[in-house]
Amino acid sequence: MATTQATSESLPVIALMGNPNAGKTSVFNMLTGLRRQVANYPGVTVEKASGIVRHNATQLEVLDLPGAYSLTARSPDEFVVTEILLGLRDDTKPLDAAVVVIDATNLERNLFLASQVLEAGLPTVIALNMTDIAERRGIQIDSDKLAANLGVPVIPIVASTGKGRVALIEAIEKAIGGDKPSPICDWPDAVNQSVEALSAEIAKRNGAAEPVTPYELRRCLLDANGEMERKLLAHHPDSRALAEFVSGQREKIKVSGHSPANLEAEIRYACIADIVSGCLKRTPNTQPTRSERLDNLLTHRILGTLIFVAVMTVTFISVFSWAAPLMDGIEAMFGALAGWVHSALGEGLLATFLTDGVIGGVGSVLVFLPQIMILIALITLLEDCGYLARAAFLMDRVLRVFGLGGRGFVPLLSSFACAIPGVMATRTIECPRERLITILIAPLMACSARIPVYTIFVAAFIPQKVVLGFLPLQGLVFAGMYFFGIVAAAVAALVFRSVLQGRTPTPFILELPSYKKPSIKLILWRSFDRGKVFVQSAGTIILAMSIIIWALLYFPRPADLETKVRADMQQAGITEPVKIENAVAGEYLRNSYMGRVGKAIEPAVKPLGWDWKIGMATLASFPAREVVVSTLGIIYNLGAGADEESTALRQKLQSATWPDGRKVYNIPVVLSIMVFFALCCQCGGTVAVIKRETNSWKWAAVAFSYMTILAYVGALVVYQVGIRIS
Amino acid sequence: MIAQNPRTLADLKASAKATVASLQGEPAVQQRLAEMGLTSGRQIRMVRVAPLGDPYQIEVLNYHLSLRRRECECVLLATDPA
Ligand SMILES: Nc1nc2c(ncn2[C@@H]2O[C@H](COP(=O)(O)OP(=O)(O)O)[C@@H](O)[C@H]2O)c(=O)[nH]1
Numbered sequence: 001m002a003t004t005q006a007t008s009e010s011l012p013v014i015a016l017m018g019n020p021n022a023g024k025t026s027v028f029n030m031l032t033g034l035r036r037q038v039a040n041y042p043g044v045t046v047e048k049a050s051g052i053v054r055h056n057a058t059q060l061e062v063l064d065l066p067g068a069y070s071l072t073a074r075s076p077d078e079f080v081v082t083e084i085l086l087g088l089r090d091d092t093k094p095l096d097a098a099v100v101v102i103d104a105t106n107l108e109r110n111l112f113l114a115s116q117v118l119e120a121g122l123p124t125v126i127a128l129n130m131t132d133i134a135e136r137r138g139i140q141i142d143s144d145k146l147a148a149n150l151g152v153p154v155i156p157i158v159a160s161t162g163k164g165r166v167a168l169i170e171a172i173e174k175a176i177g178g179d180k181p182s183p184i185c186d187w188p189d190a191v192n193q194s195v196e197a198l199s200a201e202i203a204k205r206n207g208a209a210e211p212v213t214p215y216e217l218r219r220c221l222l223d224a225n226g227e228m229e230r231k232l233l234a235h236h237p238d239s240r241a242l243a244e245f246v247s248g249q250r251e252k253i254k255v256s257g258h259s260p261a262n263l264e265a266e267i268r269y270a271c272i273a274d275i276v277s278g279c280l281k282r283t284p285n286t287q288p289t290r291s292e293r294l295d296n297l298l299t300h301r302i303l304g305t306l307i308f309v310a311v312m313t314v315t316f317i318s319v320f321s322w323a324a325p326l327m328d329g330i331e332a333m334f335g336a337l338a339g340w341v342h343s344a345l346g347e348g349l350l351a352t353f354l355t356d357g358v359i360g361g362v363g364s365v366l367v368f369l370p371q372i373m374i375l376i377a378l379i380t381l382l383e384d385c386g387y388l389a390r391a392a393f394l395m396d397r398v399l400r401v402f403g404l405g406g407r408g409f410v411p412l413l414s415s416f417a418c419a420i421p422g423v424m425a426t427r428t429i430e431c432p433r434e435r436l437i438t439i440l441i442a443p444l445m446a447c448s449a450r451i452p453v454y455t456i457f458v459a460a461f462i463p464q465k466v467v468l469g470f471l472p473l474q475g476l477v478f479a480g481m482y483f484f485g486i487v488a489a490a491v492a493a494l495v496f497r498s499v500l501q502g503r504t505p506t507p508f509i510l511e512l513p514s515y516k517k518p519s520i521k522l523i524l525w526r527s528f529d530r531g532k533v534f535v536q537s538a539g540t541i542i543l544a545m546s547i548i549i550w551a552l553l554y555f556p557r558p559a560d561l562e563t564k565v566r567a568d569m570q571q572a573g574i575t576e577p578v579k580i581e582n583a584v585a586g587e588y589l590r591n592s593y594m595g596r597v598g599k600a601i602e603p604a605v606k607p608l609g610w611d612w613k614i615g616m617a618t619l620a621s622f623p624a625r626e627v628v629v630s631t632l633g634i635i636y637n638l639g640a641g642a643d644e645e646s647t648a649l650r651q652k653l654q655s656a657t658w659p660d661g662r663k664v665y666n667i668p669v670v671l672s673i674m675v676f677f678a679l680c681c682q683c684g685g686t687v688a689v690i691k692r693e694t695n696s697w698k699w700a701a702v703a704f705s706y707m708t709i710l711a712y713v714g715a716l717v718v719y720q721v722g723i724r725i726s
Numbered sequence: 727m728i729a730q731n732p733r734t735l736a737d738l739k740a741s742a743k744a745t746v747a748s749l750q751g752e753p754a755v756q757q758r759l760a761e762m763g764l765t766s767g768r769q770i771r772m773v774r775v776a777p778l779g780d781p782y783q784i785e786v787l788n789y790h791l792s793l794r795r796r797e798c799e800c801v802l803l804a805t806d807p808a
């Protein structure tokens with residue numbers, strides 16, 4: 001690894017560009033053999049994937065860029081492709097060549113982006129991908145003629161099988177250092193004049209600053225509300241005057257009879273029609289294609305909806321039921337490991353640090369992997385066969401009410417299992433603002449970590465009554481908590497929608513690709529890749545949090561405390577070692593730093609109806625909600641083993657009293673606790689993954705703070721209203 | 727003569743074909759639609775409307791695209807001779 005990095009400094013760099021789903025990642029994998037490094041481009045949420053191509057004596061560094069239909073960019077995320085192509089990013093070396101991956105089954109639209117790239121002044125190679133599917137559909141493309149018309153090499157490939165790999169690499173090698181392609185479209189005089197005028201204007205105002213290329217100037221003029229304009233103007237001292245100049249030039253273009261917004265597409269598609277006219281043949285389909293017949297069924301008003309519900313149910317249940325045994329297995333494994341360390345090292349600081357801090361922490365990272373990997377595999381399956389786009393098509397109307405789009409449905413549904421893969425699944429949402437809102441509300445869905453919390457309190461305090469003759473009250477409360485999470489998420493989405501006004505309305509544009517057989521290789525690869533990314537990015541954060549919380553719960557440990565407890569127990573005539581151990585553990589915990597903080601903040605949680613023990617257990621569960629149950633277990637001298645099924649813990653909770661003898665727990669208190677845990681963001685993994693996916697601590701902090709405040713206020717209202725009613 | 731509202735893509739019935747005349751509305755939206763192939767003179771086909779009445783599925787340049795009603799209203803259609 002180290003040697004690769006050392007040499008990669010001097011290697012030529014190429015980048016893969018193309019429409020979404022054109023096969024860029026498949027080409028990347030074909031070229032590099034699956035080995036890649038992922039990071040984030042600073043300042044944006046876009047993932048930076050790079051790898052090394054090795055072929056005979058050749059070595060190249062290759063970048064896999066996000067999919068784009070056009071170089072027109074209206075957000076920093078979209079702009080990354082344009083910036084890298086033009087060498088405008090400080091964190092990425094200028095490219096030596098561009099490779100445009102185009103989908104042969106959709107030649108004209110894919111050539112739109114290609115025609116833009118050809119003008120960027122870089123040696124370019126076109127990888128004509130999916131030639132196998134094109135052939136099957138009776139689409140014939142004469143790639144030599146296409147190459148001649150475009151003036152750049154066109155290499156037919158099948159990225160999924162590796163066909164054409166060598167030819168592609170050789171073409172890239174030959175292109176590097178070679179001629180720049182010449183543009184294939186001519187611009188009207190009005191545009192050329194405006195570009196010159198703008199160039200002169202900037203030069204006049206800038207003095208010696210680096211010149212802006214005509215290509216960038218044209219992007220700036222033609223892209224309504226574009227990122228290029230923002231970039232040029234932002235760094236300019238006279239930005240206002242320049243902005244006025246730009247709109248003046250746009251007006252001029254309009255007067256000359258062209259609409260600046262549509263001009264580029266009109267010109268390019270006209271050129272493209274000429275270019276493909278001699279080299280593209282389609283057997284005209286007289287009857288609906290297989291894909292259209294499938295659509296008739298899958299988007300049918302009734303049958304389609306039923307199938308949708310069935311598919312989503314199966315997906316959701318699979319995550320739950322397949323992940324559960326694996327998660328239990330991981331927990332058991334780490335439990336056994338901890339037991340082994342204990343038996344090898346005995347009690348004491350080191351052993352406890354290793355078992356409760358380190359092993360427990362690593363276990364709490366890895367325990368998420370089954371859910372993440374299964375869910376990502378299922379979503380990739382749905383996406384790859386084409387169904388995910390249909391699901392978005394069906395659900396868009398519903399989610400739009402909350403300012404979201406159809407693509408938000410699956411991530412939000414996934415969040416009922418676990419918000420971590422749910423947040424990771426938002427990568428399928430193209431609109432950045434919609435994606436952000438979805439990320440922020442996903443943790444409000446009642447994930448599986450809330451179940452133990454609800455279970456213990458419902459079982460201990462909600463009477464086993466039947467209401468309305470057939471509805472079990474406990475079940476109703478449970479369902480109510482799920483519903484409550486959904487309502488809270490809907491409200492939060494509406495609030496975020498009005499707070500986070502987008503700079504420009506991003507139109508909802510959803511390609512509905514033809515259905516196809518999913519690629520098992522891709523599914524497995526994506527699932528492992530996302531698992532790896534999670535461990536790398538969230539692992540350290542969760543581990544650090546676990547160790548800090550462990551230390552706060554463990555220290556200080558004055559020895560006389562234990563002696564005193566043992567003496568008290570002896571006096572009370574209690575001799576069972578387990579009871580004594582648990583009493584000692586409880587006393588240490590109550591006396592720990594966390595316990596002291598818990599007591600200190602009791603005034604803050606009293607308005608919620610909580611005593612300091614609940615407050616402290618809540619603090620201890622900041623890295624993971626479900627920890628509140630086992631912490632309560634230790635506080636009540638039951639040892640760390642008490643879980644949500646523990647009758648002993650239920651009895652302790654039922655009989656817990658304030659110093660004045662009143663019962664701690666009643667219905668308003670229990671509801672206040674459950675509402676708090678429904679709304680809070682007590683999950684280190686979620687916080688870490690939000691940081692990773694938005695590439696900023698800011699949004700992680702926003703999510704954590706808004707949920708914590710919401711949780712506190714929600715619990716406060718429930719308790720205060722509750723005690724007044726009851 | 728009474729000025730009539732031009733027919734837009736949003737008015738097109740399922741399975742009907744039409745030709746794009748021009749685009750209207752927010753420039754950024756127009757630009758995106760044009761880039762996806764909705765340029766003047768282009769043949770398009772309304773495939774279907776989603777079960778809940780929105781969005782729409784259309785065919786353009788031999789591929790399928792889903793647009794919301796709002797965006798469809800930006801696409802003005804040429805008056806068909808047929
Ligand atoms: N049949 C076939 N499938 C391909 C080919 N190239 C890519 N695919 C499949 O197309 C889908 C999308 O590919 P991907 O590389 O993820 O596209 P990206 O979005 O451009 O990165 C995957 O299921 C690939 O397996 C090809 O040449 N032939």
Ligand SMILES: [Mg+2]
Binds near residue numbers: 024025026
């Ligand atoms: Mg990709």
